Amino acid sequence: MPIKYIGRTLDYQGKTLWEIVGNLKNFGVGRIVVRSSFERYPEPSYMKIVKVETLPNPEISTPDDVRKVRVFVEKIFRGRKHPALVKIERVSYKADYRLIPKDKEAEYCRSDAPAMQMKILPKTMSFPPLLKELIIREMKASGKEVTEEPQLQIVYRQTRESYYRVTEEGETPNAEVYSGFGKTKSPSLYKNIKL
Amino acid sequence: MLKALNNFKLLSMTCETFSPNSLYQQSVRWGRKPLWFPTAKSKLFRVSPRKRLPKEEEVEKRRLYNSYRTQVKSIKQYLEEKYSLENQEAFxxxxxxxxxxxxxxxxxxxxxxxxxxxxxxxxxxxxxELQESIEDAKRRLEKRLKIYAEQRETAEEAVRQVKEASQHFITPDKLDAAIEYAINNPVDYNFALDLDGNKIRGRETKPPSKIEPEKISAKA
Structure with missing residues (x-):
C-alpha cells in the first residue's frame, strides 16, 4: 500500500545533517554539503565540513525531534565565502541537506563560478507626497527656506548574509530603491493598466 | 425571508410539476455545514493543494512587500527622531x-x-479632655472619701457596741461576785408539758413566779 503523507508540505529536499554526517568516515570532515533551499540562486552555495561535534540522540526519537549535530563549516553563500567558520547546530535537524559526491565536488565548487555582487544602495529617497508637502509647509512656517526637496534617510536591515552597503560620499549607487510604487519587474501583470 | 422566497421561486421554475401539496414538498439545503460542526469524516484527511503563485506574480509581490517594509521602516525612524528631538528642545x-x-x-x-x-x-x-479628666478625678476622689468615711463609721459603731458590752464582762475582780450570783440563782432550762400544751418550767428548782406559763401549740 502506498504511503500517503498528511499535513504541511515542505520545500525541503534531502536528509538531516546527522543522517549524512553520521554515516560518513571521520564524520565527513572535508566533504561538501549543500542546503537544497539555497540552490535556487544562480550562484553556487555550499558548505565544506571542517569539524563535527556529535550531540546525544533524543530520548524518544520522533519526526518532530530528530537528532541534531554541531558542525562547523566553511560557508559559501551565492559564490561568496563567509569570512569565519559558521556553526550549524540549531538548523541541523532540517531535512534539507544534500551530500555532493566526491567526483562532482570539483564541478560544483568551481572557482570561476559567478559570485554575488556587492550592492551599493542610495542613502536617501524622497518622502511620500503628503508627508513631503507637510514637511515643506512646516519648514516654511518656521521661517526656513525651501531650496531643495526634503529627503528621507533610508533604513536598511543588515543580516549575516546581506551583501550591500550604503553609498559613501561622491559615490553613485548601483541599485535603486524607489519611493512609492517603483519600477515593476513583471510588466505583463500591468499590461492594460496605466501606472 | 427574501432569499427564501427567491429560492422557492427558483424551485418552482426548475420543477415543472410543482404543486403546493405539502406531501410532495422537499426541503432544500443551501450553503455549507454549520460552523460548529466538526470536520466531516470524509474530509478529515483531505489536504487542500498548496497555493502556488505564478513566477511573475511571486516576484512582483516580493518586490512590493520589500519596498513597502523599507519605506515604512525609514518613515518610522524619521518620525521617531523628529519628535524625540522636538521634545528635547521643548524641555x-x-x-x-x-x-x-x-x-x-x-x-x-x-x-x-x-x-x-x-x-x-x-x-x-x-x-x-483635660478638664473632663480633672472633674472625673475629683468625682472619683469624693466617692472614695465617702466610702472611707462610711467604713470608719461602721468600724466605730462596732467598737462602741463592743465597749458597751464590755461593761458586763466578768473580770477577775468581779469573779467572786459572779460565782456567788450564779450559785444563788441557778438556772434550770428543763420543763414539762401538760396535755393543754402548757410549759411548766423547772425540774429540781422552782421557777420564778414572775414567769408566765407559756403555751405551746402543736403545729398543724
Whole structure:
C-alpha cells in the first residue's frame, strides 16, 4: 500500500545533517554539503565540513525531534565565502541537506563560478507626497527656506548574509530603491493598466 | 425571508410539476455545514493543494512587500527622531526646576494652613479632655472619701457596741461576785408539758413566779 503523507508540505529536499554526517568516515570532515533551499540562486552555495561535534540522540526519537549535530563549516553563500567558520547546530535537524559526491565536488565548487555582487544602495529617497508637502509647509512656517526637496534617510536591515552597503560620499549607487510604487519587474501583470 | 422566497421561486421554475401539496414538498439545503460542526469524516484527511503563485506574480509581490517594509521602516525612524528631538528642545530644565519649586511653595502654604487649623482644634480638644479628666478625678476622689468615711463609721459603731458590752464582762475582780450570783440563782432550762400544751418550767428548782406559763401549740 502506498504511503500517503498528511499535513504541511515542505520545500525541503534531502536528509538531516546527522543522517549524512553520521554515516560518513571521520564524520565527513572535508566533504561538501549543500542546503537544497539555497540552490535556487544562480550562484553556487555550499558548505565544506571542517569539524563535527556529535550531540546525544533524543530520548524518544520522533519526526518532530530528530537528532541534531554541531558542525562547523566553511560557508559559501551565492559564490561568496563567509569570512569565519559558521556553526550549524540549531538548523541541523532540517531535512534539507544534500551530500555532493566526491567526483562532482570539483564541478560544483568551481572557482570561476559567478559570485554575488556587492550592492551599493542610495542613502536617501524622497518622502511620500503628503508627508513631503507637510514637511515643506512646516519648514516654511518656521521661517526656513525651501531650496531643495526634503529627503528621507533610508533604513536598511543588515543580516549575516546581506551583501550591500550604503553609498559613501561622491559615490553613485548601483541599485535603486524607489519611493512609492517603483519600477515593476513583471510588466505583463500591468499590461492594460496605466501606472 | 427574501432569499427564501427567491429560492422557492427558483424551485418552482426548475420543477415543472410543482404543486403546493405539502406531501410532495422537499426541503432544500443551501450553503455549507454549520460552523460548529466538526470536520466531516470524509474530509478529515483531505489536504487542500498548496497555493502556488505564478513566477511573475511571486516576484512582483516580493518586490512590493520589500519596498513597502523599507519605506515604512525609514518613515518610522524619521518620525521617531523628529519628535524625540522636538521634545528635547521643548524641555527646559531651569524652567522645570522653577515650576517644581513654585509648586512646592504653594503646596507648603496650603499645608501650613491646614496644620494651623488642626493645631487649633487639637488644643481645644486637649483642653476639654483635660478638664473632663480633672472633674472625673475629683468625682472619683469624693466617692472614695465617702466610702472611707462610711467604713470608719461602721468600724466605730462596732467598737462602741463592743465597749458597751464590755461593761458586763466578768473580770477577775468581779469573779467572786459572779460565782456567788450564779450559785444563788441557778438556772434550770428543763420543763414539762401538760396535755393543754402548757410549759411548766423547772425540774429540781422552782421557777420564778414572775414567769408566765407559756403555751405551746402543736403545729398543724
Amino acid at each position: 527646559d530644565e531651569e524652567k522645570h526646576k522653577m515650576e517644581i519649586e513654585e509648586d512646592f511653595i504653594q503646596c507648603s502654604e496650603i499645608n501650613d494652613k491646614w496644620n494651623e487649623e488642626i493645631k487649633k482644634s487639637r488644643e481645644e480638644r486637649v483642653e476639654k
